[in-house]
Amino acid sequence: MRDDNPIDIPVEMKRTKISEIFEPSLIGSEVSVKGWVRTRRGNKNVQFVALNDGSTVRNLQIVFDLSKFSEDSLRAVTTGSSIHVTGRLVESMGKGQSCEVQAETLELYGTADPESYPLQKKGHTLEFLREKAHLRPRTATFGSILRIRSALAFAIHKFFQEKGFFYLNTPLITASDCEGAGAMFQVTTLPLNNLPKTEDGAVDYSKDFFGKPTALTVSGQLEGELGATALGEIYTFGPTFRAENSNTPRHLSEFWMIEPEMAFYDITDNMDLAEEFVKYCISYALENCRHDIEFLAEHFDKELVERLEFVLHNDFVRLTYTEGVEILKASGKKFEFPVDWGTDLQSEHERYLVEEHFKKPVILTDYPREIKAFYMKQNEDGRTVRAMDVLFPKIGEIIGGSEREADYDKLLARIEELGIPMKDMWWYLDTRRFGTVPHSGFGLGFERLVLFVTGMTNIRDVIPFPRTPNNAEF
Numbered sequence: 001m002r003d004d005n006p007i008d009i010p011v012e013m014k015r016t017k018i019s020e021i022f023e024p025s026l027i028g029s030e031v032s033v034k035g036w037v038r039t040r041r042g043n044k045n046v047q048f049v050a051l052n053d054g055s056t057v058r059n060l061q062i063v064f065d066l067s068k069f070s071e072d073s074l075r076a077v078t079t080g081s082s083i084h085v086t087g088r089l090v091e092s093m094g095k096g097q098s099c100e101v102q103a104e105t106l107e108l109y110g111t112a113d114p115e116s117y118p119l120q121k122k123g124h125t126l127e128f129l130r131e132k133a134h135l136r137p138r139t140a141t142f143g144s145i146l147r148i149r150s151a152l153a154f155a156i157h158k159f160f161q162e163k164g165f166f167y168l169n170t171p172l173i174t175a176s177d178c179e180g181a182g183a184m185f186q187v188t189t190l191p192l193n194n195l196p197k198t199e200d201g202a203v204d205y206s207k208d209f210f211g212k213p214t215a216l217t218v219s220g221q222l223e224g225e226l227g228a229t230a231l232g233e234i235y236t237f238g239p240t241f242r243a244e245n246s247n248t249p250r251h252l253s254e255f256w257m258i259e260p261e262m263a264f265y266d267i268t269d270n271m272d273l274a275e276e277f278v279k280y281c282i283s284y285a286l287e288n289c290r291h292d293i294e295f296l297a298e299h300f301d302k303e304l305v306e307r308l309e310f311v312l313h314n315d316f317v318r319l320t321y322t323e324g325v326e327i328l329k330a331s332g333k334k335f336e337f338p339v340d341w342g343t344d345l346q347s348e349h350e351r352y353l354v355e356e357h358f359k360k361p362v363i364l365t366d367y368p369r370e371i372k373a374f375y376m377k378q379n380e381d382g383r384t385v386r387a388m389d390v391l392f393p394k395i396g397e398i399i400g401g402s403e404r405e406a407d408y409d410k411l412l413a414r415i416e417e418l419g420i421p422m423k424d425m426w427w428y429l430d431t432r433r434f435g436t437v438p439h440s441g442f443g444l445g446f447e448r449l450v451l452f453v454t455g456m457t458n459i460r461d462v463i464p465f466p467r468t469p470n471n472a473e474f
Ligand code: ATP
Pocket: 181, 182, 242, 250, 251, 252, 253, 255, 257, 397, 398, 399, 400, 401, 443, 444, 445, 446, 447, 448
């Protein structure tokens, strides 16, 4: 077929993605490839282009023989430009690649002026690339991160779907501000420079779009419980918004959360599921994103693969908050924030337990009720609740969850004690009024998981378009 008339290459020859081109059976055939030029180098006889099309971290080498191509025709083939090449795929003599394309035709889609293309050079810092967030997906690093992120999202759906969980979509705009998980972004169509007022001078929200104050959700859990107490086992996977002004490498103002919620699960079932779930995601990434993980390991984090495999092959340590606090106090270590029973653990405490004391992921349970949300199941001791936080090396808290308080009276008492308005809560309390069941759930911050799997250290680098205080440009 093609070999019969090598000169007359069909115009509509099917494009091969670079991720598929390293297939040995393709050697010797004519191929059509399209992508962005990473580099061009060479001499006056031959020019080499490293081509990438985003399908893989691997570049394809294109060889331009200057007896077939004029130097002029290659002048605009610079870093960042986009091209279409056809030619024969042959085994490569050069180091570092198994095959290369001997170019026969070249079509230039778009130039990228070397004077102004921001990613002209290799080896930009991650800080620099954050300023160029609109173009950084074109780099090898961000290509890898984004492919891993996509694979993890798929793994999450696969895990839950194969277990018979149902994907439930909870609202992004909510009227209840009682989740207590963080400050909220208000949603309004009222004119901010001319607010309607009631007689006593307050903002008249009856004139607002929903007739009441609304905000972007900080968690889908409360609605998730409505799903779980009907469908049995559900999970959410969607964006959440927190207006907390915490400029840390682990917090975003807009992040994605996975929140499974399960009827008839107690805290132990909940911990078992959380552990199985994160291990599944990590092992999926190791199996399906090997090149990307190895690339990131080589450039950023030499121990990455080892750390991922370590987490896979070890049981998470389970202990109570009280036991954790005792270990921290006995450690003799000087922490920036002192530890005492009743205080919330800081990231430095969580990481001490995980990285220095146990050297394994840790699940801490039974936290003081005062530092946890109202919906957590109250323990017999009257002081603690059946909470569970999963703590990871380098990350700290990756999952927060609990068995939920299923008893109507106890839940109501706690809501009243905290002064949470009933207008926000009546529908939630109905789950306990009608056919209440023991149930549990947790929330995994998707970007924290992507941080762990990629070995990156700043959460701004694992979401395509990070939203943080003072940053919503791209
Ligand atoms: P932290 O103590 O780290 O601020 P949290 O206790 O406020 O977290 P939860 O309300 O329990 O977090 O949310 C569940 C999960 O969502 C957390 O375990 C974490 O993985 C993730 N998460 C929480 N806040 C953020 C944020 N601002 N950016 C990214 N992920 C977050």
